[in-house]
Amino acid sequence: DQQVKQNSPSLSVQEGRISILNCDYTNSMFDYFLWYKKYPAEGPTFLISISSIKDKNEDGRFTVFLNKSAKHLSLHIVPSQPGDSAVYFCAAKGSGAGNMLTFGGGTRLMVKP
Amino acid sequence: KAGVTQTPRYLIKTRGQQVTLSCSPISGHRSVSWYQQTPGQGLQFLFEYFSETQRNKGNFPGRFSGRQFSNSRSEMNVSTLELGDSALYLCASSLRSGTVQETQYFGPGTRLLVL
Numbered sequence: 001d002q003q004v005k006q007n008s009p010s011l012s013v014q015e016g017r018i019s020i021l022n023c024d025y026t027n028s029m030f031d032y033f034l035w036y037k038k039y040p041a042e043g044p045t046f047l048i049s050i051s052s053i054k055d056k057n058e059d060g061r062f063t064v065f066l067n068k069s070a071k072h073l074s075l076h077i078v079p080s081q082p083g084d085s086a087v088y089f090c091a092a093k094g095s096g097a098g099n100m101l102t103f104g105g106g107t108r109l110m111v112k113p
Numbered sequence: 114k115a116g117v118t119q120t121p122r123y124l125i126k127t128r129g130q131q132v133t134l135s136c137s138p139i140s141g142h143r144s145v146s147w148y149q150q151t152p153g154q155g156l157q158f159l160f161e162y163f164s165e166t167q168r169n170k171g172n173f174p175g176r177f178s179g180r181q182f183s184n185s186r187s188e189m190n191v192s193t194l195e196l197g198d199s200a201l202y203l204c205a206s207s208l209r210s211g212t213v214q215e216t217q218y219f220g221p222g223t224r225l226l227v228l
Binding site: 031032034036041042043044045046049051089091093095096097098099100101102103104105106 | 117144146148155156157158161163168169171201203205207210211213214215216217218219220221222224
């Protein structure tokens with residue numbers, strides 16, 4: 001049972017345009033959501049997070065939106081740069097589960113110059 | 114501040130052997146979690162240690178174990194290795210455990226190949 005899903009395995013975007021990566025979850029106990037970026041053979045790098053009490057969080061070019069009723073979150077990257085090309089994972093944490101993260105399967109983003 | 118470090122970075126073992134991986138968290142961080150990444154199963158939680166106590170355990174067999182030392186450094190051990198244990202093993206650290214907005218920071222991982 002996949003509690004966190006990223007339905008698009010890959011996404012291709014032109015440099016300068018917006019990249020939108022999506023993530024759906026099923027567990028209503030999740031209360032904190034994170035996005036990580038990962039290059040091959042490296043550990044995930046933290047990008048941005050959002051608490052379930054908010055619906056938007058912004059950090060520079062990165063914005064995360066949370067729609068609790070739809071159990072959906074998205075990461076917007078504006079403008080996209082070739083260096084953003086990587087695999088992006090969304091992760092969720094639930095109350096009472098310590099720091100255990102449940103990850104989605106990842107979306108490979110390719111930003112073309 | 115130095116990031117999370119993991120040793121060794123690469124390891125080759127044969128079936129039936131055992132292996133120990135090490136993780137040093139960011140200075141001041143007391144929670145260490147371990148994850149396994151494979152092409153088929155993605156990133157999966159193994160266990161979390163906080164103040165030398167296992168706080169959570171994922172759905173892995175008992176061959177996977179870990180411990181944490183008083184300086185917060187952690188080791189994980191896999192006994193009787195199987196081919197399916199070939200994976201990237203990631204360690205993540207955070208300041209506390211159980212608080213809502215607690216972000217984990219990952220190390221570079223240990224790539225284990227079981228032949």
